[in-house]
Amino acid sequence: xxxxxxxxxxxxxxxxxxxxxxxxxxxxxxxAALSNFDHFCQSEYSKSKNEVLxxxxxxxxxxxxxxxxxxxxxxxxxxxxxxxxDIKLSVGKNAKRKKKISSANTKKSYxxxxxxxxxxCGNIRIDNDDFKNxxxxxxxxxxxxxxxEPFTKEELKEIISNVSDPIRRGKFLFMKxxxxxxxxxxxxxxxxxxxxxxxxxxxxxxxxxxGKYRSRIAYLDSEARSFIYNLCKNISDDDYIFRKSDEQNxxxxxxxxxxxxxxxxxxxxxxxxxxxxDYLDKRDNNxxxxxxxxxxxxxxxxxxxxxxxSGELADVYGGHKKFVGKYLDKTDDQIVQIFKKGEPFMLVFxxxxxxxxxxxxxxxxxxxxxxxxxxxxxxxxxxxxIDSNGIDFxxxxxxx
Numbered sequence: 001x002x003x004x005x006x007x008x009x010x011x012x013x014x015x016x017x018x019x020x021x022x023x024x025x026x027x028x029x030x031x032a033a034l035s036n037f038d039h040f041c042q043s044e045y046s047k048s049k050n051e052v053l054x055x056x057x058x059x060x061x062x063x064x065x066x067x068x069x070x071x072x073x074x075x076x077x078x079x080x081x082x083x084x085x086d087i088k089l090s091v092g093k094n095a096k097r098k099k100k101i102s103s104a105n106t107k108k109s110y111x112x113x114x115x116x117x118x119x120x121c122g123n124i125r126i127d128n129d130d131f132k133n134x135x136x137x138x139x140x141x142x143x144x145x146x147x148x149e150p151f152t153k154e155e156l157k158e159i160i161s162n163v164s165d166p167i168r169r170g171k172f173l174f175m176k177x178x179x180x181x182x183x184x185x186x187x188x189x190x191x192x193x194x195x196x197x198x199x200x201x202x203x204x205x206x207x208x209x210x211g212k213y214r215s216r217i218a219y220l221d222s223e224a225r226s227f228i229y230n231l232c233k234n235i236s237d238d239d240y241i242f243r244k245s246d247e248q249n250x251x252x253x254x255x256x257x258x259x260x261x262x263x264x265x266x267x268x269x270x271x272x273x274x275x276x277x278d279y280l281d282k283r284d285n286n287x288x289x290x291x292x293x294x295x296x297x298x299x300x301x302x303x304x305x306x307x308x309x310s311g312e313l314a315d316v317y318g319g320h321k322k323f324v325g326k327y328l329d330k331t332d333d334q335i336v337q338i339f340k341k342g343e344p345f346m347l348v349f350x351x352x353x354x355x356x357x358x359x360x361x362x363x364x365x366x367x368x369x370x371x372x373x374x375x376x377x378x379x380x381x382x383x384x385x386i387d388s389n390g391i392d393f394x395x396x397x398x399x400x
Contacts, residue, residue: 008120010034016120024251033113039087039099040079053122060124069124073111073135080107108137149290150298155277157348159296162270168262170224170231171242172296177346178202178218179300179318181210182293183256191237193220193228199339200225201332209319216319217332219339221346263293300346307342317342 008016018027038049045052056069080102087099102110115131118124151159156176163169171185180188180202187208194201199219206215220228231241240248247255271279281290297318305314317338330338 007123024253030113033110037114057122066126148292148294150302151295153348173224175296177221179297190232221343303345304342306345
C-alpha cells in the first residue's frame with residue numbers, strides 16, 4: 001500500500017493536532033516546541049530540525065536503535081534550561097525577545113511535542129519507559145503546582161485602582177475572589193454565574209478549566225458581586241463577561257495574548273511611578289517574574305488558607321488537580337462556609353468586621369434593635385404629619 005504514507009508532513013501534523021484537540025492552544029504549543037527545537041538544532045549541530053530528522057530516520061531504519069534520538073532529546077532538555085541571548089524569538093507581529101530559561105512545565109511540554117513529531121513525521125518510535133527514565137522532566141523538577149507569589153492587599157489595591165477599563169477591572173476583581181486562572185476568567189460566560197444565590201456562585205465547567213479534568217465552583221465576594229452584576233446586565237447568557245463585544249469571537253490564544261500585553265504595560269507603568277513594590281523582580285532559577293498576573297489567583301487562595309487555616313483547602317478552592325476530588329465529599333453549604341471564612345481576607349477596598357466576643361455581639365445587637373425602634377418611631381411621626389396635613393398621596397407613598 002505505497003499510496004498510504006507512514007509519516008505526516010509538518011502541516012499534516014498541525015492539522016492532526018488541531019482536529020484531535022479542537023484547541024488553538026494545543027496547535028500553538030506544538031508550533032512553539034518545534035520552533036525551539038529548530039533553534040536548538042541550528043545552535044548545536046548547525047542543521048535544521050528537518051535535516052536532523054532525516055539523519056535520525058536513516059539510522060533508525062537500519063537498526064531500530066533509539067539511543068541517538070534519546071540523546072538529542074536530553075540535549076534539547078539541557079538547552080531549554082539555559083539562557084540564549086543570541087536567539088531572538090518572535091512576540092506578536094513585530095516584537096522580539098531573547099530566548100530565556102524555560103520553566104519545568106514548558107520543558108515537559110516541548111519534549112513531549114518533539115517526541116510526538118519524531119513518531120508521526122519521522123516514524124521513529126521511542127519507548128515510553130526509556131523516555132520516562134532518560135529524558136522526561138521528573139516530578140521533582142516540575143513546577144506544575146507552584147503558584148505565583150500572591151500580591152499583598154496594598155499591591156492588589158494599587159493595581160486594580162490603576163485599571164480604568166470596567167471589563168478588565170471586573171476581571172481582576174473576579175480573579176481575586178474565585179482564584180480563577182487568567183484564561184479561565186476569559187472563558188467565563190454570563191450563564192456560568194448564578195446571581196440568585198448569596199454569595200453568587202461561579203461554575204467553572206470542565207471544558208474551560210486548565211487540563212479540562214473536572215469542573216469546580218467558586219463564589220464572588222462583596223466587592224466583586226455588584227460590579228460584575230452590572231457588567232452582565234446588558235449582555236446575553238452566551239456572551240463572555242470579560243471580553244469586549246468585538247472580542248467575543250476571538251480565539252483564546254489571541255485574546256490571552258492581547259490581555260497579557262495589557263498586563264505587562266500596566267505593571268511597567270505602575271513600577272515607574274511606585275518603587276515601593278517589586279513588581280518586576282524575577283526568580284533566579286527560571287527568569288520568571290516572582291509576581292505576575294496569576295499572583296491575583298494566588299491572593300484568593302492565600303485568603304482561603306488564612307480564613308480556614310488550611311493550605312489544602314486553598315488548593316481545593318483554586319482547583320489544583322490533585323485536590324479537586326476532595327470537593328466531591330462536601331456539600332454546597334460546606335463549600336460556601338469555606339469561602340465565607342476566607343472572604344474577609346479577600347477584600348482590598350473594604351473590610352468585613354467579625355466579632356467573636358459574645359458581650360460585644362450582644363451590645364451590637366442591642367444597638368441595631370434601638371436603631372430599628374427609632375426608625376419605626378420616625379415612620380409613625382411622619383404618618384401623623386401626613387394624615388394631619390393632607391399631604392399628596394404620591395408623596396405619602398414615597399415616604400412610607
